[in-house]
Amino acid sequence: MSDAQPVVKAVAVDEETNLDTILKKSQDKSWSILFPDEIQLLLTAFLPSQPLAFRSKAYIVLSAFSQRLRELAPKAKLSNRQDGPDVSTQSIVNALSPSLISKLGDTTEPDILAGLTFLVALFQTDWQAASAILLQDGVYDTLEDIPDLLPASASVSLALAHLIAQAAGHKSCRTVISSQTVQWLEEKARQKDDTSLRAAAAVALVKLNKGNLADAAANPLAAASPASASVGSAGGGDADLAQLMKRLVLDAPTSSPSSSIQDAVEGLAYMSADPTIKEMLSSDAKFLSRLFATVPRRKTLWSESSEDMGMTPLYGTILIISNLCAYRPRRTEEETQIAKLRKLAQAGGANSGSKVDDVTEENKLDDKDHVLARGRRLLQVGVMDALTSAVKATESRAVRLAVGKALLSLVEDNTSRGKILQSGGAKALSTIIQDMLSSAPSAAGPDKGKTPYLDASDLEPIQALAKLAITASPVQVFGPNAGALYDAIRPFTLMLTHPSATLLQQFEAIMALTNMSSTSPDAADKIAHSEGLFSKVELLMLEDHTLVRRASIELVCNLIAGSDDVFEKYGGRSGESSKRKLQVLVALCDVEDLATRLAASGAVATVSDSPVACGHLLELQKEKGRVLPILGQLIDPSILPPSDDATSGVEELEETAGGADPGLVHRGVMCVRNFLVGIKENKEGSKEVAQDAQRIGLVQALAGVFKANSSNRSSPLLRPAAEALKCLMENGIPIQT
Structure with missing residues (x-):
């Protein structure tokens, strides 16, 4: 037949x-x-x-x-x-x-x-x-x-x-499926007269095989099902079954969703999680082109109502794509240690001395280099057309989340992001995300009805869009219409504040928002007012992870510069809250990471333009005696705080003395200038600060900056250094240049 x-x-x-x-x-x-x-x-x-x-x-x-x-x-x-x-x-x-x-x-x-x-x-x-x-x-x-x-x-x-x-x-x-049934399936999978039946039988064998392997892995001591032994070699093994279904995809017509191609695609969706099968499928350009052709290029009657019922190959096709370009899940440190212990336990006896980090040939096919190569092959054959068309063709949540997962894997390759943007990847992700948020149930709690409840898997398309927004200009990602950029603020905020978000997802959300906040004051203000965002970012400013801490302070720096409300929180309001916020910024000017110090000192330079903020700095200097030394270290690393107050960063500063970063010097001069000018009306406090500056060597450092830039009238350091020295002279400090 x-x-x-x-x-x-x-x-x-x-x-x-x-x-x-x-x-x-x-x-x-x-x-x-x-x-x-x-x-x-x-x-x-x-x-x-x-x-x-x-x-x-x-x-x-x-x-x-x-x-x-x-x-x-x-x-x-x-x-x-x-x-x-x-x-x-x-x-x-x-x-x-x-x-x-x-x-x-x-x-x-x-x-x-x-x-x-x-x-x-x-x-x-x-x-x-x-x-x-x-x-x-x-x-x-x-x-x-x-x-x-x-x-x-x-x-x-x-x-x-x-x-x-x-x-x-x-x-x-699976426990009731007998060896007799498996034999019947094997017979139907081998016959060549009826390709539809052949494909269906092959799918059943694959699902039995994969299911029994999963059951055995979950409970190795349990008795095997009656069919387990036969299924292990059913149809000649996974490679033979995959070749069979690949041939069915190549040969079958795609005009009707009832074709045997549905079964072949379903079987390959199961099998394509195997690294060997991934390599085989991704290396066949003709097969990939044929597979991508199963995705409808427009919404049709059957794609609207049937994809979640197994009546079309659409979901299976997208799942295959997702499997082919998927990276290994990132393990936590605890998971890595557990894996090593498991390998040691499995080795045992004479093999106990073998290395626990050995990688099998099959696992090597799933390393970063192989996954990158597979993703690039998919892009060359036209996978983006298939993925973006799938989003247009269906409103199925399952299909769209699978598209988001596939795009998340593809954008891992920095060199491919431009091609993904050109092919409409960002627009497809935005469509997926907005539809997901509009249909998600509300989270319980006081904000019920406002905040959508998202599963951890819902964060994947948001993370993919964030990756694009980090490395490309907002106009390239969201287009010239500012509304599309504003629409992305909410999902990035949800990913940042989600209880299941990984540290990487939080980092990427912050980086994307930082890039967006630099486009305009309106964008910065909308980001600053996104519900729950600012308090979360302030917590992450104290995160141990250097990159997360750095990204957080860079975002805060942009928001201080772009949002009047955030500026007021740090420098425009009297009270302990603003003072403590400013204290955190000053402390972050003293960490080892250069980029963090640049962002934090930039924020202090902006905030210290406010006399109220300068009043807070004066109070902090009187309380701890740390403000001037920290700001002075930006200009000259040889300026150190009193030994009993020495904190993190001292060792690093000693090593780099005499080699101050130009960006830190500029920010440090602006901070000191603003501070001295801002407390000018406070005669007693101004004099006390001037004496502290002389004692720690800050006066000499400022004089050195002025002298080094005096021959260049256009230098941005010349005027603020001169104004700072003038304030010191007015308080009786002798200046020698």
């Missing part, structure tokens, strides 16, 4: 009318009953001979019915068994199983086919209920008898293979 599609019959007018009636009733919140004739209609609604639009409506009805029963049923177990169904699942089973089991137990092809296709649909809409029905006494035995009862029916065999593939995706169902 060839891969010809079943002839699509015209659905009976009364059937369609009745289904439309049920569909309309399902929108009513009080609806919770399917009458016997309605169940009978649903049982035949998923037959392959039914039009796709009709099947799509039936999926919606079945999903709505299952969901409604779950909402109405109490959240409780029927028994003490941990693996038993809950009340809501049992209510669905009670409603559907009598009619369904009757169909499966019939001897005629139409009834058996209706039962099989309905159970496949139930797995796709409510797998708990479908699993519970499959595990009822005698049901699986009935399924095993079907190949003997109707050996010549290609439609029944195809539906049965699809059903086994669905069941193989769930651990409880």
Whole structure:
């Protein structure tokens, strides 16, 4: 038999009318009953001979019915068994199983086919209920008898293979799949007359294989399922099955979503997590082009309603792309140590002396260099067209999040970011993010109704957009319309403040916001007022991680310069709060990291333009005696604080004495000049500060700067240095240049 599609019959007018009636009733919140004739209609609604639009409506009805029963049923177990169904699942089973089991137990092809296709649909809409029905006494035995009862029916065999593939995706169902079933699947996967059946059988074998391996890894002491031994070599191994499904993708037409290409793509979606398979698929440009062609370039009827029901290859295609360019998950230090201990335990005995960080050949195929190469090959073949088209073609959350995950992997390569931007990657990510935020439920708490609740996986498209916003100008990323840039502030804030965000995600959110804040005062002001952002950034200013601390102070520096409110918080208000904020900035001028010192001293230089801020600095100098030495060290590293106050940065300053950074010198001169001018009206305080400046050598340092720049009238240091020296002279300090 060839891969010809079943002839699509015209659905009976009364059937369609009745289904439309049920569909309309399902929108009513009080609806919770399917009458016997309605169940009978649903049982035949998923037959392959039914039009796709009709099947799509039936999926919606079945999903709505299952969901409604779950909402109405109490959240409780029927028994003490941990693996038993809950009340809501049992209510669905009670409603559907009598009619369904009757169909499966019939001897005629139409009834058996209706039962099989309905159970496949139930797995796709409510797998708990479908699993519970499959595990009822005698049901699986009935399924095993079907190949003997109707050996010549290609439609029944195809539906049965699809059903086994669905069941193989769930651990409880895998335990009942017998070696007899596996042998039947192997036979169908080897035959070459019916490519649709061949693909479906191969998918079932792959899912069984992967599932059993996962079960064994999770519980190595548990007894293997009856099918485990056979599945390990089913179809000649993963490589052979992958080659088979790759060939099906290359040969099958893409005009109809019912083609065998759906099964081939689903199988490859499972198998493409394997590094060897990744290399094989990503190295075949012809295959990749054919795979990308399965993504519709515009929204169609079937892509609108069917991609989450397994009726199109769209999700599988995007998942393959995501797998091919995925990097290894970053391990925490604790996870790394646990992995080493596990390897030591596995080595044992005579092998206990072997290195614990050995990498297998397969794992090497997943290292950074191989992943980078795969991503570049995908970009060369046109993966961006497929990814951006997928976002346009569907509103499916699963598909869009998979696109976001794939783009996050692709933008890891700095050299590819320009190409991704040119291909519409930033616009696709913005679409995904805005749709995700608009549909996300609200978080609990006092801000309920305002802050959307996001899973950790929801942060991936936001992180991908942040990476683009870090290395490119905001105009390149968001376009000339400022509104698009403003729209990105909220998701970056959510990633920064999310409880599950990694330190890397927080860092990248801050970096992106820093870049955006430099575009205009309006942008800086909107960022400063983004809910929860500023308090989080201020906490991260004290983070131990150098890069995170640096990024935080750089953002604060930009916000102080661009937002009047932030400037007021640090330098325009009297009170302890502003004083302590300013104290933190001064302290950060004394850390070892040069970039952090540059940002912190820049912020102090800006804030110290306010007389109120200078008053705070005077108070801090009187309390701790640290302000002038820290600001003086920016100009001349040989200026050190009193030994009993020595803190971090002293050792580093001793090493670099005589080699002050020009940027620090400029900022230091501006800070000291602003400070001295700002406290001029306070005669007593001004005199005391001048004496402190003379004692620590700051006067000499300022005189040295003035002398070094006196021959260059356009030097930005000349005037502030002269003004600072003038203030010191007015307080009786002799100046020698």
